[in-house]
Amino acid sequence: MARRDFLPRQLFPHNTFMSMQYVLRRSAMLVSTLLAFSFALAPPLSAKSRERALDESYLSAVSAADRLVQAWQNADFENGIILLSSRAKQMAGPEAIHTFFSNAAPSGYEIGKGKVLKSGVYEFPVVLVSRGEGHRAKRRFSSVVVINTGHNDWAVDKLP
Secondary structure (H helix, E strand, O other), rough: OOOOOOOOOOOOHHHHHOHHHHHHHHHHHHHHHHHHHHHHHHOOOOOHHHHHHHHHHHHHHHHHHHHHHHHHHHOOOHHHOOEOOOOHHHHHHHHHHHHOOOOOOEEEEOOOOOOEOOEEEEEEEEEEEOOOOHHHHEEEEEEEEEEEEOOOEHHHHEEE
């Protein structure tokens, strides 16, 4: 009785006929395919850090910082002063606060990723962009410190 192979011999040549180059090429293809699938199926490495950073207090704090720089951008003194803590008002003084919110030129801002200074206190890097001399954009780098004053109420404790 003749032996019948399940797969044709042309697909799988005998080891004596396989060159080392052929084996290395096939092995490299197999390894790269396996790596591609493992990276595609693996969760991102920073998923846990993103979940931690986006808790409710962080969102409330960044919202308060955003409202402050929006008030600066719109030269909205009334809505801006409401966001300041009593300590920030004392440290800056009425003249500096009025000057900060007296923004007549077209402007913009950037808020960076905040960091926790201590429980209930966040610091956000900000870039205030306004039109300088000769219609060139002038960038001012600073930070905004936001504190939790209780009952999930946030106030700005340091002006940029």
